[in-house]
Amino acid sequence: MLVVPQTLADGLIRACGDAGRRWIECLPERVERLCAEWGLQLVEEQPPYGDWNLVLFARRGREPCVLKIFGPDPRATDEARALTTWAGRGAVLPLEVSADQGGVVLERLDPTRSLTGVSLKLAAETAGSLIRQLTVPPRRDCHCWSMSHGTMPRRSLDSEGPGRSAASPVDRARRPGRLRSRIRDGNSLVHGDLHYGNVLAGTRQPCLAIDPKPVTGNPERSVAELMWDRIDDAPDAAAVRELFTALIRAGDLDPDRAWAWTILQTVNYWLWGLSAGLTEDPVRCHRLLDTLA
Numbered sequence: 001m002l003v004v005p006q007t008l009a010d011g012l013i014r015a016c017g018d019a020g021r022r023w024i025e026c027l028p029e030r031v032e033r034l035c036a037e038w039g040l041q042l043v044e045e046q047p048p049y050g051d052w053n054l055v056l057f058a059r060r061g062r063e064p065c066v067l068k069i070f071g072p073d074p075r076a077t078d079e080a081r082a083l084t085t086w087a088g089r090g091a092v093l094p095l096e097v098s099a100d101q102g103g104v105v106l107e108r109l110d111p112t113r114s115l116t117g118v119s120l121k122l123a124a125e126t127a128g129s130l131i132r133q134l135t136v137p138p139r140r141d142c143h144c145w146s147m148s149h150g151t152m153p154r155r156s157l158d159s160e161g162p163g164r165s166a167a168s169p170v171d172r173a174r175r176p177g178r179l180r181s182r183i184r185d186g187n188s189l190v191h192g193d194l195h196y197g198n199v200l201a202g203t204r205q206p207c208l209a210i211d212p213k214p215v216t217g218n219p220e221r222s223v224a225e226l227m228w229d230r231i232d233d234a235p236d237a238a239a240v241r242e243l244f245t246a247l248i249r250a251g252d253l254d255p256d257r258a259w260a261w262t263i264l265q266t267v268n269y270w271l272w273g274l275s276a277g278l279t280e281d282p283v284r285c286h287r288l289l290d291t292l293a
Contacts, residue, residue, distance in 0.1 A: 002031050002032070005048055007051070030069060068105075070104075079211070082212050092107055095107060110200055128248070138187070186219075223247050240288065267285075270285035
């Protein structure tokens with residue numbers, strides 16, 4: 001019988017209440033049913049893990065694979081539709097999909113080898129090329145989150161942002177004309193959570209993306225997270241700008257549009273990080289804005 005990781009159970013119950021509790025209670029039976037349907041044998045020496053989904057190492061015959069059960073968030077199954085759309089092009093390949101049961105069998109990648117463990121230059125070049133590969137027309141049944149640019153957040157950072165002043169990077173970045181003139185609406189399928197830890201070593205392709213939060217819009221939207229995720233590895237402002245240039249070049253992206261999306265996404269993440277009580281990421285966001293804005 002499957003033992004659900006306590007951290008997964010506690011997190012989902014805390015976030016989803018009764019819906020999370022019901023999901024946890026039904027999970028062992030669901031795993032058993034899908035393993036029987038797809039001929040899977042769980043790999044016992046690999047413990048299950050996941051924060052919002054359950055991930056289990058398995059085998060189908062001699063083929064190593066991964067069984068992933070999506071959490072109670074109704075948007076989680078959009079991941080399977082996005083992966084099916086990419087069909088292994090730049091992303092992990094889905095081998096089986098069950099929309100009814102909220103589960104998917106994926107090809108096995110190496111979770112011990114991600115882009116967090118390689119040089120920043122190589123990581124940026126690899127991730128940038130994946131941005132381009134993962135930019136495709138969406139399927140009609142893939143209900144991706146919209147990326148409408150809207151306006152900059154109105155919440156004040158006067159008393160919260162580090163080193164605030166009248167000429168802060170946030171004030172400069174929030175001038176709406178600067179962003180609206182550069183962001184253009186797009187309708188491509190885009191990986192909405194493409195950070196270095198979500199790119200793992202594969203066999204079909206040296207590196208493949210996992211765990212997408214699919215969105216529709218511009219590929220340039222993916223640059224921001226790749227900027228702040230390892231900005232600590234860029235020793236000075238020149239290195240931060242070089243990182244931005246490397247991502248643009250590798251992904252064949254529009255520089256002005258990437259700049260605008262990076263500013264917008266960074267301000268949004270900064271605000272969210274402050275409200276969530278984060279301490280390190282808001283500082284990284286401030287440094288990124290101070291360099292680019």
